[in-house]
Amino acid sequence: MKKGTYQLHDEANFNFQLNRTLMWGNGDLEEIKTIASRISTTEDWVREMGILAKEAETNGQIPKAIGYYRMAEFFEADGTSEKSRLYNQSKSLFYDYHKVIFDKEIKRDEVEYEKGKLPVWICLPKEEIKDTVIIHGGNDSYMEEFLPVVQRLVSEGIAVYIFDGPGQGGALRESGIYYTYEWEKPIKAILDAYQLENVTLIGLSLGGMLAPRAAAFEHRIQRVVAWGIMPSFYDVILTKVPNELRILMDAEEKEKVNELVQRKMAVDPLVKWAMQHGMFSMNVETPYDYIRKVQHFEMESIGSQITQDFLLLSSNEDHFIPVELYKRVIDALPNVKSLTYKMYTKYDLAENHCNLGNSELVLRDIIHWILQARNK
Incomplete structure (x- = not known):
């Protein structure tokens, strides 16, 4: 996994998304620096990222093309045919490029939910299973972004079930399943489908609210990782x-x-x-x-019902989430079995949203915490 944070744009979110393209989208630093100066609007972003995507695909640089198409799609207006084209191009290239992984290591599956389907990956370690983890993203992620995260967890003997829930990725784009704050419902669907017990639930970004919310109502979840501070969206x-x-x-x-x-x-x-x-x-x-x-997307009103081991991860320069909100999350958790809180800074190269400047460090901490909580 790449490491580092870069000042690439004066506007905070463009800067973050450029770093995201670099860290999680296989972007090239010099190419990203070149287009950054041309971006002032979301329309600029879509145009420039689309040009990089086409060039990368033409040159056979498929990992870069996947990331660039995905990030061009990110700022394209929802509901347009161009949005669908960019999404489908990125996804098609992703699964073609990683065909061997999805033939041999990761099973693609779907779980019936409402009038559509939730896409799921199942990845099991070859040896002893030390824990079972369910992972989901937040407001704007697709599970395809998290392939390195899944592989890292499995390398430590952890079974992984990752899915796009309502309002996310393929569930939204392909099945038209819109967001719900009642996250216990899709979690129940996943747990029931695979008959899972005693699991760890990891939610990133807005998932840092959704995962705790689900845990309050679903006690097959024994450990919760809120990868992001989110008492109230x-x-x-x-x-x-x-x-x-x-x-x-x-x-x-x-x-x-x-x-x-x-x-x-x-x-x-x-x-x-x-x-x-x-x-x-x-x-x-x-x-x-x-x-x-x-207003319904909050975990404070049901925080007292959360009784699991709880890991709260934050960053001190998150451009989305004011760092002082961490206290509200902690105050909302009077009955957890245990509470561990970690704040990452620029000294960790992990001071930004979801600590994307140093995912390896955070994953190492999560794995250590899971195995410690599992075995105590």
């Missing part, structure tokens, strides 16, 4: 907009909320992307309806 997204928005939301001023958010979207690429993606993944028509729905 509502409070996180409101840190990116004027305080006036919270007042208008409290007053249920729908039209004024929509006007305010649309003005902010016009000048802030992060807000524009977050609102467009959020409205699509939660199947609502307006910013107000999206923000109202987001």
